[in-house]
Amino acid sequence: MKKILLLFEMPESQRQELKKIAPEYEWTTTLVPSDDTVEIVYGWSPEFGTMLKDGGFKGVCWIQFPYAGVNQLPLALLGKRQIMLTNGSGIHTSSMTEVLFGHLLSYTRSFKKYTLSQQAHQWAYNEWSFDFVDKTMLVIGAGKIGQEVARVAKAFHMHVLGINRSGNKVENFEMIYPMKDLQNILPGADIVVNILPLTEETTHLYDSALFHQMKKGVLFVNMGRGQSVVTNDLVYALESGHVAFAGLDVFEQEPLPKDHPLWDMAQVSITPHIGGVVENYPKHIFAIFKENLKAYQRSQPLVRNCVDLKLGY
Amino acid sequence: MKKILLLFEMPESQRQELKKIAPEYEWTTTLVPSDDTVEIVYGWSPEFGTMLKDGGFKGVCWIQFPYAGVNQLPLALLGKRQIMLTNGSGIHTSSMTEVLFGHLLSYTRSFKKYTLSQQAHQWAYNEWSFDFVDKTMLVIGAGKIGQEVARVAKAFHMHVLGINRSGNKVENFEMIYPMKDLQNILPGADIVVNILPLTEETTHLYDSALFHQMKKGVLFVNMGRGQSVVTNDLVYALESGHVAFAGLDVFEQEPLPKDHPLWDMAQVSITPHIGGVVENYPKHIFAIFKENLKAYQRSQPLVRNCVDLKLGY
Numbered sequence: 001m002k003k004i005l006l007l008f009e010m011p012e013s014q015r016q017e018l019k020k021i022a023p024e025y026e027w028t029t030t031l032v033p034s035d036d037t038v039e040i041v042y043g044w045s046p047e048f049g050t051m052l053k054d055g056g057f058k059g060v061c062w063i064q065f066p067y068a069g070v071n072q073l074p075l076a077l078l079g080k081r082q083i084m085l086t087n088g089s090g091i092h093t094s095s096m097t098e099v100l101f102g103h104l105l106s107y108t109r110s111f112k113k114y115t116l117s118q119q120a121h122q123w124a125y126n127e128w129s130f131d132f133v134d135k136t137m138l139v140i141g142a143g144k145i146g147q148e149v150a151r152v153a154k155a156f157h158m159h160v161l162g163i164n165r166s167g168n169k170v171e172n173f174e175m176i177y178p179m180k181d182l183q184n185i186l187p188g189a190d191i192v193v194n195i196l197p198l199t200e201e202t203t204h205l206y207d208s209a210l211f212h213q214m215k216k217g218v219l220f221v222n223m224g225r226g227q228s229v230v231t232n233d234l235v236y237a238l239e240s241g242h243v244a245f246a247g248l249d250v251f252e253q254e255p256l257p258k259d260h261p262l263w264d265m266a267q268v269s270i271t272p273h274i275g276g277v278v279e280n281y282p283k284h285i286f287a288i289f290k291e292n293l294k295a296y297q298r299s300q301p302l303v304r305n306c307v308d309l310k311l312g313y
Numbered sequence: 314m315k316k317i318l319l320l321f322e323m324p325e326s327q328r329q330e331l332k333k334i335a336p337e338y339e340w341t342t343t344l345v346p347s348d349d350t351v352e353i354v355y356g357w358s359p360e361f362g363t364m365l366k367d368g369g370f371k372g373v374c375w376i377q378f379p380y381a382g383v384n385q386l387p388l389a390l391l392g393k394r395q396i397m398l399t400n401g402s403g404i405h406t407s408s409m410t411e412v413l414f415g416h417l418l419s420y421t422r423s424f425k426k427y428t429l430s431q432q433a434h435q436w437a438y439n440e441w442s443f444d445f446v447d448k449t450m451l452v453i454g455a456g457k458i459g460q461e462v463a464r465v466a467k468a469f470h471m472h473v474l475g476i477n478r479s480g481n482k483v484e485n486f487e488m489i490y491p492m493k494d495l496q497n498i499l500p501g502a503d504i505v506v507n508i509l510p511l512t513e514e515t516t517h518l519y520d521s522a523l524f525h526q527m528k529k530g531v532l533f534v535n536m537g538r539g540q541s542v543v544t545n546d547l548v549y550a551l552e553s554g555h556v557a558f559a560g561l562d563v564f565e566q567e568p569l570p571k572d573h574p575l576w577d578m579a580q581v582s583i584t585p586h587i588g589g590v591v592e593n594y595p596k597h598i599f600a601i602f603k604e605n606l607k608a609y610q611r612s613q614p615l616v617r618n619c620v621d622l623k624l625g626y
Binding site: 094095097098099102103105106108109110111112114115116117118119121123124125127128129130131132133152154155156157254255256258259260263264268269270271272273274277278279 | 407408410411412414415416418419421422423424425427428429430431432434436437438440441442443444445446464465467468469470567568569571572573576577581582583584585586587590591592
């Protein structure tokens with residue numbers, strides 16, 4: 001009997017449901033690399049990755065990865081073995097958006113400062129603010145998440161521009177530009193948001209040169225991947241004041257080392273990679289899996305979140 | 314020559330502009346209570362209020378108050394002396410909205426917690442979150458500000474209900490209910506926001522009984538007036554866990570006393586009455602004043618933000 005390997009949390013209610021809709025499969029949670037009856041993998045683990053590299057699990061046809069970023073998976077190997085990969089892209093659109101605006105407001109309405117004042121029982125009124133109204137936000141990596149970010153930014157009366165690979169229109173954006181126009185668009189933005197996936201091209205994209213093409217006093221938020229930023233260059237741009245604020249959910253090295261200078265910077269807001277934290281995550285990933293499974297059972301192309309193994313997203 | 318008394322910041326560029334559009338007026342910043350040639354007052358000061366009470370400034374016809382809440386002005390006196398009052402209502406719609414979401418995100422995405430972790434150089438990942446998606450927000454006091462709050466809440470995929478005096482429809486709300494339905498609507502809300510002005514009816518509206526009509530685990534944000542809340546009852550509701558979180562921009566006593574228990578509560582976010590802080594405030598209030606002045610010069614009714622002296626807003 002064919003098997004589905006379970007490497008991600010699946011509550012009992014979901015197991016019951018799957019028994020009904022996929023009675024032709026057995027379920028296992030045990031990693032036996034010589035078991036070539038495993039056809040579908042729900043989830044992922046580093047151990048499984050290693051066994052795959054070592055030539056195990058010869059029968060695997062499809063992996064449903066539970067998260068969005070697949071940059072740590074052996075994509076070339078999957079391609080060589082013709083294993084289909086689907087991911088959890090889209091589940092995090094709302095959480096990413098909420099965390100992004102939390103970072104911005106921690107600075108623009110001084111919430112970081114006021115949290116510290118509260119700890120000291122200090123009523124520290126100040127008249128400074130950075131209003132969202134009429135500011136320009138540039139979203140670099142305008143896709144599903146960017147579309148949600150833009151919806152909220154628009155509701156806050158911002159102008160929202162986007163950059164993506166194709167330059168093709170995306171809902172909620174005033175304008176979308178292709179990546180090659182980045183240098184021209186950058187100086188006009190009051191807020192720059194990175195949501196790019198990590199690929200060869202986006203590794204260390206944000207370096208000293210790019211930060212200095214931004215407007216002086218720009219707010220920068222990184223919700224994509226830490227490796228897209230040359231961290232030392234960002235620290236320097238913050239120290240010089242060219243970048244007024246950085247909201248960072250991702251870092252080149254995670255956890256961020258205890259002695260890193262970013263921790264102590266008043267103009268930096270740090271969260272420990274929480275953009276993907278969603279209430280009741282298993283419910284969302286299971287919904288995607290079910291849709292794909294239905295197609296898979298009919299030998300049709302998978303319908304949700306197919307990863308292009310060459311592009312890496 | 315008739316005079317305009319200036320009691321609010323007016324940059325030189327605005328003074329130049331006014332010279333052109335109102336050449337029939339002189340300008341003064343000096344408080345001389347026996348000066349009955351003062352016809353228009355731009356701004357307000359407690360000293361001016363006292364002089365008015367003492368029967369000074371007999372020629373005043375119109376006061377352009379720069380802020381929204383007029384509860385501290387001698388409204389009965391103004392009524393008796395038939396002085397028209399316009400206020401700064403509407404200027405703060407965006408700042409109020411931004412501060413409100415800052416409070417919410419400080420809890421729902423743990424920004425308050427992460428600010429404190431950052432101070433301690435701690436990478437304190439946790440999987441808890443309160444997603445905005447599909448939550449119900451109840452805005453008590455659905456007017457101009459509520460309309461903006463609802464726009465953003467909708468963009469975050471919340472359901473937004475409102476309560477106002479009339480129960481009349483307001484843009485961006487799914488439903489509006491009249492004040493008398495408050496008790497029925499309250500238990501369905503995940504988030505309760507107070508933006509009511511302070512009047513006799515709204516003083517100490519939020520007491521133990523009302524907090525306990527809310528859903529257990531509710532998030533409460535007060536962006537209206539501190540005196541609408543019985544603070545001790547709120548502290549008790551927070552301690553018992555019935556109210557999971559309170560975001561407070563206003564307090565019964567401001568500044569909040571140093572030894573108040575609210576300061577030390579992890580589930581409370583405190584800002585020092587910053588809902589009205591707007592970038593370049595003088596620009597916004599001057600724009601309202603100019604429109605009203607044009608009507609005033611033609612002896613037409615004032616067009617922007619006329620305060621009903623009986624209703625108090």
